[in-house]
Every structure is written in structure tokens, then in C-alpha cells.
Amino acid sequence: EQQVQQSPASLVLQEAENAELQCSFSIFTNQVQWFYQRPGGRLVSLLYNPSGTKQSGRLTSTTVIKERRSSLHISSSQITDSGTYLCAMEQDQGGRALIFGTGTTVSVSP
Amino acid sequence: DAGVTQTPRHEVAEKGQTIILKCEPVSGHNDLFWYRQTKIQGLELLSYFRSKSLMEDGGAFKDRFKAEMLNSSFSTLKIQPTEPKDSAVYLCASSFWTGEVFFGKGTRLTVV
Numbered sequence: 001e002q003q004v005q006q007s008p009a010s011l012v013l014q015e016a017e018n019a020e021l022q023c024s025f026s027i028f029t030n031q032v033q034w035f036y037q038r039p040g041g042r043l044v045s046l047l048y049n050p051s052g053t054k055q056s057g058r059l060t061s062t063t064v065i066k067e068r069r070s071s072l073h074i075s076s077s078q079i080t081d082s083g084t085y086l087c088a089m090e091q092d093q094g095g096r097a098l099i100f101g102t103g104t105t106v107s108v109s110p
Numbered sequence: 111d112a113g114v115t116q117t118p119r120h121e122v123a124e125k126g127q128t129i130i131l132k133c134e135p136v137s138g139h140n141d142l143f144w145y146r147q148t149k150i151q152g153l154e155l156l157s158y159f160r161s162k163s164l165m166e167d168g169g170a171f172k173d174r175f176k177a178e179m180l181n182s183s184f185s186t187l188k189i190q191p192t193e194p195k196d197s198a199v200y201l202c203a204s205s206f207w208t209g210e211v212f213f214g215k216g217t218r219l220t221v222v
Contacts, residue, residue: 033210033211035213041215042213042214042215042216043201043203043213044213045210045211045212045213048209048210086153088153088211097143097155097158097165097166098143098155098211099155100145100152100153101152102152103152
């Protein structure tokens, strides 16, 4: 069973459009972290969001722990936003290793 | 660069060989993680250390995979013996207690 589900699996945007990526968990978690990865690139931490809403530039993450979900909003998308967005949760019961979703691949075209 | 450093960046091994991948976490971080990334399985946890003590060991990987923390600033992942199905990107990451997790650039392993 996939403990972290992400949707959609892929997304095509026109430059300047907004996007909402979703992440849901099958078990309780203390915190959520969103990552970004270009093909062949390093996993880059975007937002570390234990709960509530957190913003960094054009990215806004909203996590509702009790509902076991988190979302990442990308506003005014740019071509350089293209890549894979991964959601990861930290398990609540012992251990801290992050469990990752399978990602949302975003493609932004001019 | 004060981030997580992984070496080598690329490794080609013949089936049956022993390979050792290296990782230097961010200075001061006390949590260290090893993950494997493939297109099909995504990111899978191999090992997790806290203050050099092994906290989690990915069950499916216990057989031929062994991670060690020789000191707080250096870790190795040994794969012995390698098999073609081990071809993947191996990622090391670190964090400070309950803080953000930071990843290295990874080692791309090809087993032929």
C-alpha cells in the first residue's frame, strides 16, 4: 500500500497559470516536506511544513495534519518550474525517516 | 559548499563486485539517511541513523546492503555483492533533529 499518495501524476501548464498539487497520507504524520527535482538533479527542499500554511516566493504549502493531507500551490508558473514535485511525510510513531510519494511531474510551456 | 556531499557521482560495477558509496552530511546534523531512487519504485529508505546509531534499516535491503557511520561526519553504504537490479541512484540526506531534510546530488550506480 502506498502510504503517501500524490495527485495528479502529471500536469501540463501554460506559463503564468496557477497549479495545485495534492498529497494525502494513509497514516498519521507530524510533518510534511515538499521537494523539487529536475531530471538527473538533486532533490531540493521547497517547504518544510509541520502544519498550517507556509509560503516561499510563489509557492504556498497548506498542511492539515488531522485530515492527513497537504497541498502545494504554485502561482504564476514559469518554464523553470518544470520538474517533479515530491511530497514526503515523517512518520509519527518512532523513527524519522521520510516516506515519499511518487511525485507530480509538472511541465510548463510558453 | 556546506551541503551533503556524495562520492562518487557515478559508479559502474560488474555483477558480483563490492562497491562502497560515501556520504558527508551537513556539518552539525545528527540524522543521516540513505535512500535509493528508481523510476519504478521512487524513493525507498535503505538506512536511517541518529547520532551514529542505526534507527531504521529498510527491511528489503538488509541482505546485501550495509550502511555505517564511522563518525558523525562520514557514512558509507556497501553493496555486496552487486546485482543488475541494484542499478539506481543512491541518495544520502541529513537533518538536524526535527528540522528540514537536505539531500546530496546522489551516486548513479550501473551494474552490468
